[in-house]
Amino acid sequence: MNIEEDPYRRPEPAPRGALELGDGPLEFSTSRSERNSGPKGLGGWLIVVAIVMFWALLSLLGTMGLTSSQLAALDPGDALRAPLRVRMAADGLLIALNIVAIALFFMKSRWFPRVFIAWLALGALAGVVVFVLARQIAGIAPEYSYRFGGAMVSALFYGGVWIAYTIMSDRVKNTFGS
Numbered sequence: 713m714n715i716e717e718d719p720y721r722r723p724e725p726a727p728r729g730a731l732e733l734g735d736g737p738l739e740f741s742t743s744r745s746e747r748n749s750g751p752k753g754l755g756g757w758l759i760v761v762a763i764v765m766f767w768a769l770l771s772l773l774g775t776m777g778l779t780s781s782q783l784a785a786l787d788p789g790d791a792l793r794a795p796l797r798v799r800m801a802a803d804g805l806l807i808a809l810n811i812v813a814i815a816l817f818f819m820k821s822r823w824f825p826r827v828f829i830a831w832l833a834l835g836a837l838a839g840v841v842v843f844v845l846a847r848q849i850a851g852i853a854p855e856y857s858y859r860f861g862g863a864m865v866s867a868l869f870y871g872g873v874w875i876a877y878t879i880m881s882d883r884v885k886n887t888f889g890s
Contacts, residue, residue, distance in 0.1 A: 753887055754820070776803040779796050780800065795849075799838070809827065822889045825878050832870075832874055836871040
């Protein structure tokens, strides 16, 4: 019996040629390594990062105004002035770092991830320092204790999530070249 006559053998597949699109061969405008390098550009979760930075800038300006009015309302010898002054100074520094981070973000600078992480870490550190200073004050009103504690927990959680994203994201690495 001849192999060509064997009814149980699968026929040979047709030879494969180049992929075709219409009348001509299909051509890719990028190389395979460029296509497989991952996401790049100010898209995906980086859009949320931009929104977060602008929202945080507005929030910091509001917090600074609130802290300033609280400082003005307190007696000069009040122990609560120390944590509020630290909060005010930290907010001023955070606003400056935020503006720098926003500029670096839109310039797609390789320094953006570092400045963004520093901004988040400084915000969390400021929250912890202000909370510890406030807890040292005997007889502090509970609303201040809750406010400083809530701000600290929020800054730690929020900063931790975005720091992890910035360090681990392929889009951040590809966009900012870090």
